[in-house]
Amino acid sequence: MEMKRLSLALVLGLAVAVAGQACNPPFIMVGSKCLYVESDLRLSWPEARDFCKGLASDGGGADMASFPSCDNFVAFSRYLEFNAPNISGMWVGAHSAFTPNMWQWISGEDLQTGVPFWYYNEDYDGTRDCVSISLDYYNRLVDAHCELPLSFVCEKHLARKDEAEQAATKRARDMECENHGILVGDFCYVFNDRLETWEEAERNCRSQYDEIGGELYYPSSCNEFTHMAHHLEAAEKANSYWVGGVDISGNEEWTWVNGENIPGGPPYWATGEPSHSHDNQPREHCTVMTAEKRYYLQDVHCGDRHPYICKLRFL
Incomplete structure (x- = not known):
């Protein structure tokens, strides 16, 4: 890997301990995710995913980045606004699955169209099966031909919260609304x-x-x-x-x-x-x-x- 592509990440990527794991260079912490933005190399979606998987080290997995959480997606969008102003498009880890215009993150979660991830006027034509972030549309998602060479973002997998902790963070209410609400x-x-x-x-x-x-x-x-x-x-x-x-x-x-x-x-x-x-x-x-x-x-x-x-x- 060329030092030119990693220099900025190495400067910014001081190790950050998260959930008992380190977000080490070339990855940096954005929101609660360990990410590496490849801004110089342009690859197709499948090639970009292979590149990201090749960044795995120390027994930790890596892949193209997924953003099923709105908060993490917004945090990354704002990071791009200040740190990647010259990139027009960037591959992320999502693609169509099973039927046309049905989208899924590679981490397994469904990806709904519309708010909050997609450009509001996106029009799927049946031929664009991979997903990129477009800096022309407030850094929101658009569909694109998978063979298109674009920049991309990789993610190092961190330990998930255990089920009990996840359950404790969920808000659940069992109630009826008043006043015809x-x-x-x-x-x-x-x-x-x-x-x-x-x-x-x-x-x-x-x-x-x-x-x-x-x-x-x-x-x-x-x-x-x-x-x-x-x-x-x-x-x-x-x-x-x-x-x-x-x-x-x-x-x-x-x-x-x-x-x-x-x-x-x-x-x-x-x-x-x-x-x-x-x-x-x-x-x-x-x-x-x-x-x-x-x-x-x-x-x-x-x-x-x-x-x-x-x-x-x-x-």
């Missing part, structure tokens, strides 16, 4: 089809469900956002729903209604969003989840009228 994932929501402005929707969520802490919907995590997007898609909700994202200052400082910052790019925003500028009149200061953008966030005029989603607090 619908349980989606771990939270209760009310889907209101009445057309309102953003301010009217936000006020209605608080006033109508005050006793159970109602607010205009905002996600507490990437997983909650994913559950909501997939619910809207499965329910064939063609509407654009108001959600609780707003640019209160007018200086493109986006926050949820609970005051937390909305980061740019993955996992929440559609590619090219937010799209408003200081020249827009009226300004687009409020957010919707819309089928047009595969239920990623889109900024629109606050005075527009849309249905809305209220989020209910657990008692």
